[in-house]
Every structure is written in C-alpha cells, then in structure tokens.
Amino acid sequence: MKVIAFNGSARKDGNTAILLNLVLDELRAEGVETEMYSLAGKPIQGCIACFKCFEKKNRRCNVEKDIINECIGKMVEADGILLGSPTYFADVSAGMKALIERCGMVGRANSDMYRRKAGAAVVAVRRAGAVHVFNSLNYFFTINEMIIPGSTYWNIGLGRQAGEVNNDAEGVQTMKNLGKNMAWLLSRIHS
Numbered sequence: 001m002k003v004i005a006f007n008g009s010a011r012k013d014g015n016t017a018i019l020l021n022l023v024l025d026e027l028r029a030e031g032v033e034t035e036m037y038s039l040a041g042k043p044i045q046g047c048i049a050c051f052k053c054f055e056k057k058n059r060r061c062n063v064e065k066d067i068i069n070e071c072i073g074k075m076v077e078a079d080g081i082l083l084g085s086p087t088y089f090a091d092v093s094a095g096m097k098a099l100i101e102r103c104g105m106v107g108r109a110n111s112d113m114y115r116r117k118a119g120a121a122v123v124a125v126r127r128a129g130a131v132h133v134f135n136s137l138n139y140f141f142t143i144n145e146m147i148i149p150g151s152t153y154w155n156i157g158l159g160r161q162a163g164e165v166n167n168d169a170e171g172v173q174t175m176k177n178l179g180k181n182m183a184w185l186l187s188r189i190h191s
Contacts, residue, residue: 026179
C-alpha cells in the first residue's frame, strides 16, 4: 500500500510539511509506503476548461507544460492521497487549488479513477479560516468517491512561523491519529 502526500505550501519545509510528515510517520510505522510531493517552486496553473480530458480519456491533462500529469500519475498509483495546504486568506493555496481543479477534472473524465481510494486533508493555519480550507480539500475527495478517515479533531495545526505547529499538542496528536486511522482504513480496503 502507498500514500502520496501533496504539500501545497510555498514553503517546502514549513508547517504544512511538518503536519503531513506527522501523518506519514504513523503510516510508515504501520508498513505503508509513503511519498511527499511538494508543489513549492514548481510550475502549475488552474484548469483552462478545454475538456480534452473528456474527449481523449487517456488519464492525462491536455496541458503539458507543468507538473499536473506527474501528479495525476502519482495519485493513480497510490492507495491513499493526502492533500495539505496552508490557510491563505481563508482558503487553499493557489497551487493546491490548481492541483484540485486539474487532477479532479481528469479523474472525473476517466470513470472516476480515484474512486474508493482513501483521502484526507491536512491544514496549517496561523489563526482562523482553516475549517474552510479543510472543507475545500475534502470536496476533492467526496466528488471523486473517495473514503475519508477521521481523527480526534479536524486535521488542523496552529502555527505561523515554520515549526510552530510542533507547539500545538492537540494538532500534533490529531495528525498522529489521522495517520493511524488512515493505515487502518487502507488495511480494510485491501483485505
């Protein structure tokens, strides 16, 4: 089993990465293969609504000049997907929004190719707006017929400067519990 985590933060090793790694650590402890993929510094744009993915049905986006087809390939190969984003003006980062739009369109165009994979949202926030980000990420999973594991609270960690989320004891525990629950869910899906 494998889980791919997409870090939608502009800071490759910031709070979003720290939170995602807490989840991945628990998955690895349960024998799940993991990979972190950072969107930071990589070219990515939103969907241009050309609908070529619906015409071609080749599991690819027709826009070839950025990382999306690589990301789609990683999603297809994985059994579970983590989407992590910081909270920017009470919403997901622009890179994460582009990932959701484009990977989501290609998935829907190709017989809902992420169906029944496990998916979970991870959110870093300084103070407020995280619930909206959490919901935005979860919409990707629900529209793609994915299964969302829960945790002991919403998957949110508080912190502004890189590393501050480590001081959020409840957020840290929430991420660890999410990792354990995702590992459990994956074992049930594949049994």
